[in-house]
Amino acid sequence: MIQMTAEAAEATRTEPVVQMSGVSVSFPGVKALQSVGLTLRPGEVHALMGENGAGKSTLIKALTGVYSIDEGTIIVGGEPRTFHSPAESQAAGISTVYQEVNLCTNLTVAENMLLGREPRSFGRIDTRAMNRRAGETLTRLGLDIDPKSQLGTHPIAIQQLVAIARAVDIDAELLILDEPTSSLDADEVAKLFEVMRTLRAEGVAIVFVSHFLEQVFAISDRMTVLRNGQFVGEYLTAETTQLQLVQAMIGRELETLEKIEQAAEEHTVKTQGAPLMEVIDLGRKGSVESVDLQLFEGEVIGIAGLLGSGRTELARLLFGADTPDHGDMRMRSKGTKLRTPRQAIDHKIAFSSENRRSEGVIADLSIADNMVLAMQASRGWLRPIPARTKDRLVRKYIEALDIRPADPNALMRNLSGGNQQKVLLARWLITEPELLILDEPTRGIDIGAKAQIQQLVADLSKDGMSVVFISAELEEVLRLSDRLVVMRDRRKIDERANEDVTVSDVLEIIAGEVRNDA
Amino acid sequence: MRDLGLRFVRHNLFWPTLALVLLLLLNLTKTPDFFSLRLQDGHLYGSLIDILRNSAPTLLIALGMTLVIATRGIDLSVGAVAAISGAVACTYMAGSPDESTAGRAVIGMTMAVAVAVLLGVWNGFLVSVLGIQPIIATLVLMTAGRGLAMLITDGQITTVNNSLFAKVSTGFVLGLPIAILIALAVFAITAVLTRRTALGMLIEAVGINPEASRLAGVRARTITWTVYVFVAFCAGIAGLMIASNTSAADANAAGLFIELDAILAVVIGGTSLAGGRFSLTGTLIGAMFIQTLATTIPTMGIPAETNYLFKAVVVIVVCLLQSPKARAVLSVRRSSPLLTKGSAA
Ligand SMILES: Nc1ncnc2c1ncn2[C@@H]1O[C@H](COP(=O)(O)OP(=O)(O)OP(=O)(O)O)[C@@H](O)[C@H]1O
Ligand SMILES: [Mg+2]
Numbered sequence: 001m002i003q004m005t006a007e008a009a010e011a012t013r014t015e016p017v018v019q020m021s022g023v024s025v026s027f028p029g030v031k032a033l034q035s036v037g038l039t040l041r042p043g044e045v046h047a048l049m050g051e052n053g054a055g056k057s058t059l060i061k062a063l064t065g066v067y068s069i070d071e072g073t074i075i076v077g078g079e080p081r082t083f084h085s086p087a088e089s090q091a092a093g094i095s096t097v098y099q100e101v102n103l104c105t106n107l108t109v110a111e112n113m114l115l116g117r118e119p120r121s122f123g124r125i126d127t128r129a130m131n132r133r134a135g136e137t138l139t140r141l142g143l144d145i146d147p148k149s150q151l152g153t154h155p156i157a158i159q160q161l162v163a164i165a166r167a168v169d170i171d172a173e174l175l176i177l178d179e180p181t182s183s184l185d186a187d188e189v190a191k192l193f194e195v196m197r198t199l200r201a202e203g204v205a206i207v208f209v210s211h212f213l214e215q216v217f218a219i220s221d222r223m224t225v226l227r228n229g230q231f232v233g234e235y236l237t238a239e240t241t242q243l244q245l246v247q248a249m250i251g252r253e254l255e256t257l258e259k260i261e262q263a264a265e266e267h268t269v270k271t272q273g274a275p276l277m278e279v280i281d282l283g284r285k286g287s288v289e290s291v292d293l294q295l296f297e298g299e300v301i302g303i304a305g306l307l308g309s310g311r312t313e314l315a316r317l318l319f320g321a322d323t324p325d326h327g328d329m330r331m332r333s334k335g336t337k338l339r340t341p342r343q344a345i346d347h348k349i350a351f352s353s354e355n356r357r358s359e360g361v362i363a364d365l366s367i368a369d370n371m372v373l374a375m376q377a378s379r380g381w382l383r384p385i386p387a388r389t390k391d392r393l394v395r396k397y398i399e400a401l402d403i404r405p406a407d408p409n410a411l412m413r414n415l416s417g418g419n420q421q422k423v424l425l426a427r428w429l430i431t432e433p434e435l436l437i438l439d440e441p442t443r444g445i446d447i448g449a450k451a452q453i454q455q456l457v458a459d460l461s462k463d464g465m466s467v468v469f470i471s472a473e474l475e476e477v478l479r480l481s482d483r484l485v486v487m488r489d490r491r492k493i494d495e496r497a498n499e500d501v502t503v504s505d506v507l508e509i510i511a512g513e514v515r516n517d518a
Numbered sequence: 519m520r521d522l523g524l525r526f527v528r529h530n531l532f533w534p535t536l537a538l539v540l541l542l543l544l545n546l547t548k549t550p551d552f553f554s555l556r557l558q559d560g561h562l563y564g565s566l567i568d569i570l571r572n573s574a575p576t577l578l579i580a581l582g583m584t585l586v587i588a589t590r591g592i593d594l595s596v597g598a599v600a601a602i603s604g605a606v607a608c609t610y611m612a613g614s615p616d617e618s619t620a621g622r623a624v625i626g627m628t629m630a631v632a633v634a635v636l637l638g639v640w641n642g643f644l645v646s647v648l649g650i651q652p653i654i655a656t657l658v659l660m661t662a663g664r665g666l667a668m669l670i671t672d673g674q675i676t677t678v679n680n681s682l683f684a685k686v687s688t689g690f691v692l693g694l695p696i697a698i699l700i701a702l703a704v705f706a707i708t709a710v711l712t713r714r715t716a717l718g719m720l721i722e723a724v725g726i727n728p729e730a731s732r733l734a735g736v737r738a739r740t741i742t743w744t745v746y747v748f749v750a751f752c753a754g755i756a757g758l759m760i761a762s763n764t765s766a767a768d769a770n771a772a773g774l775f776i777e778l779d780a781i782l783a784v785v786i787g788g789t790s791l792a793g794g795r796f797s798l799t800g801t802l803i804g805a806m807f808i809q810t811l812a813t814t815i816p817t818m819g820i821p822a823e824t825n826y827l828f829k830a831v832v833v834i835v836v837c838l839l840q841s842p843k844a845r846a847v848l849s850v851r852r853s854s855p856l857l858t859k860g861s862a863a
Contacts, residue, residue: 319733321733340732341732341733341734341735342735342736342737345735351733353733358727358729358730359729359730359733360730360733361727361730362722362723362726362727362730362731363726363727364722364726364794364795365719365722365723365726369719369723373719373723373731373734373736374734374735376716376719376720377720377731377734377735377736377737378735379716380716381715381716381717381720381741382715382716383715383716384714384715384716385716427734
């Protein structure tokens with residue numbers, strides 16, 4: 001309890017805000033939760049930990065009334081309660097940001113933030129007041145976005161922040177954040193933590209889910225660990241080590257942590273011969289300004305940059321998801337224009353988008369169909385993949401990536417976030433690309449699987465595949481890439497071989513430019 | 519055992535099939551020989567055959583509509599396209615001295631279907647290339663189409679005297695009405711084309727998440743375009759059947775409101791208007807159901823004009839069955855995880 005704030009220490013003596021005990025939830029064929037307990041105290045940040053598919057999101061949804069529980073009790077504010085809808089739980093003072101951010105992209109940022117609670121004057125919605133209030137909350141989170149802008153025009157990370165801002169703005173006794181930081185930069189995370197600390201000091205109970213152990217140790221006071229839908233234990237953060245936590249999560253004496261370190265490769269410069277892909281002066285108005293870049297066979301290029309630096313936009317240009325206004329592209333020294341993703345795929349390029357929900361998942365199709373979609377699309381509809389080949393491929397990747405449930409016919413919509421991400425990765429690996437563009441491929445993936453995916457990327461590049469690797473997590477970028485490209489303000493500002501480059505070096509490169517400009 | 523029962527009830531086609539069976543049984547109470555079939559001059563006759571034959575145009579259009587709806591679209595112009603198709607065929611035949619020859623009929627019908635396909639190309643262009651919302655894009659042809667049909671027939675009801683043409687709707691092959699055979703053939707071809715190839719899966723992917731499909735390399739635009747051409751093709755054939763039935767093209771009345779019946783058939787069959795997963799068999803059952811309903815009403819001694827009232831009731835029931843809330847209330851166990859959770863996700 002050494003690190004616990006005075007408020008938190010005092011709070012432990014007070015009544016819990018929420019006490020769930022013996023909660024079971026099952027879906028057809030899956031026992032998602034079996035007799036799980038969770039106690040949330042005012043003025044505490046409570047981390048909910050577990051591997052992909054452990055049941056974290058389900059436990060949250062069982063509390064907020066998205067799912068009905070089969071067994072167990074939920075006590076809220078000292079009284080047994082059962083919420084029948086998310087709206088009911090919100091009315092009872094529980095403010096939630098779900099893992100898959102679900103806002104209205106065609107409304108403005110302010111409208112999204114105050115949806116259902118719009119300030120009114122004379123019965124009509126007071127747009128001015130609404131924008132002002134939204135602006136204030138955004139500033140509090142250190143966000144410089146126009147509340148009047150349409151939400152859909154912002155990248156997924158900003159949308160996530162807007163969802164958080166909305167949740168924070170609600171006067172709640174309990175704030176639930178399901179993987180809020182999965183696509184945020186260090187800066188945004190720091191600001192979020194600041195707000196969380198303020199709320200904690202005000203006595204708000206906070207549930208925090210994340211696969212980033214450092215973040216969990218930095219912010220939480222207490223942790224509950226789930227494994228395979230079962231309660232493993234509740235721990236005080238200050239009295240727990242990372243190793244103990246990982247062991248509780250995985251349930252085995254596993255050298256996962258070391259494994260992650262091992263994924264660090266010796267990076268070699270592979271810039272010999274003709275590049276696989278070369279772009280010159282490639283750009284698109286409002287997204288990326290003229291970038292020159294060469295990608296060589298078997299090379300991992302890491303793109304580092306802060307949110308909004310243009311890293312995703314560049315990836316989209318390389319894949320033909322957006323069309324460039326100017327510049328040239330060459331594939332194997334041949335002039336090429338990519339106007340559609342389809343053309344890129346024909347050139348053996350693959351692109352896994354950071355925006356899993358709207359640009360990846362086909363929710364109502366099965367795991368199997370989702371996995372073979374890109375391959376099937378490039379074969380054309382007339383040549384269906386033979387059932388046996390399909391079955392073999394799907395089973396191979398379910399096993400290789402440890403996707404759960406391991407049922408090819410399970411609907412994608414019923415998978416946990418991390419497992420959906422793995423299926424999407426498999427979709428592209430199946431196409432056997434020569435250039436694999438990965439935008440936040442480890443988003444929402446647990447530490448064990450993350451090490452596995454990093455290893456996979458390293459292996460693939462050894463076999464000759466070129467990889468463009470984008471991640472908000474700089475450590476991860478540095479661990480994997482042979483060459484590093486740094487972006488800022490929609491421009492490439494630096495490029496260097498990844499030799500003894502550290503995270504602070506990268507941050508300095510980014511900041512250094514700021515100083516030069518000033 | 520209980521599980522098996524539940525699996526059965528949860529099957530997508532359970533409710534539509536049950537409704538159809540109940541409706542057929544209801545007829546049996548009024549008409550004891552409802553299910554009997556007679557063989558006369560090598561032709562099959564009976565109430566069931568009538569229902570099948572009369573449902574053929576709706577079924578045809580509903581098949582195409584199923585695919586359109588699966589891509590999150592809708593086509594309101596099918597009735598107008600059917601009318602144009604009939605008008606083209608009849609006007610071509612009537613306008614020549616050798617009106618009654620088989621050659622005339624073949625050329626006339628080919629022209630009619632070609633025109634229908636062209637109109638489908640137009641609809642598909644508006645939706646997939648220009649990105650106009652399907653309901654608006656097809657509304658253009660829905661309203662303008664009848665005018666076009668009027669222009670073709672010169673505002674007259676054009677009658678033709680051609681025995682081959684008349685056979686499309688009234689003829690028999692192998693003891694069965696030709697109309698039924700055509701509809702079933704199109705059903706079979708559509709089923710094979712979508713389920714034996716990857717087309718069905720790609721159509722569903724586009725309907726569920728167009729952007730994700732595009733990024734996965736699916737030619738979303740081509741697929742969308744194709745389904746509009748296909749539904750127009752179906753409407754063209756349906757138009758020929760309708761015109762053939764009376765050996766006349768009536769630009770005003772032919773295929774009037776058939777788009778609504780087709781959409782209703784699709785929805786009864788369990789394909790959601792939100793796009794995605796579709797069921798051709800469901801549509802087949804849906805089309806049967808609508809036609810049986812239309813037959814049942816007069817049989818029960820209720821004025822035929824009230825048909826629409828009953829359809830409205832059907833619409834309400836279907837909507838209720840599809841609504842998660844209503845299902846939860848209907849379910850035996852209030853907190854049955856089967857019904858409440860799947861839909862809440
Ligand atoms: N609606 C549903 N229908 C069927 N199974 C479901 C449904 N929702 C979740 N599941 C299953 O329940 C289990 C727990 O999922 P949950 O989303 O709670 O995991 P999680 O701990 O949040 O994982 P992640 O870290 O990947 O987000 C998984 O096996 C998942 O496949
Ligand atoms: Mg989750």
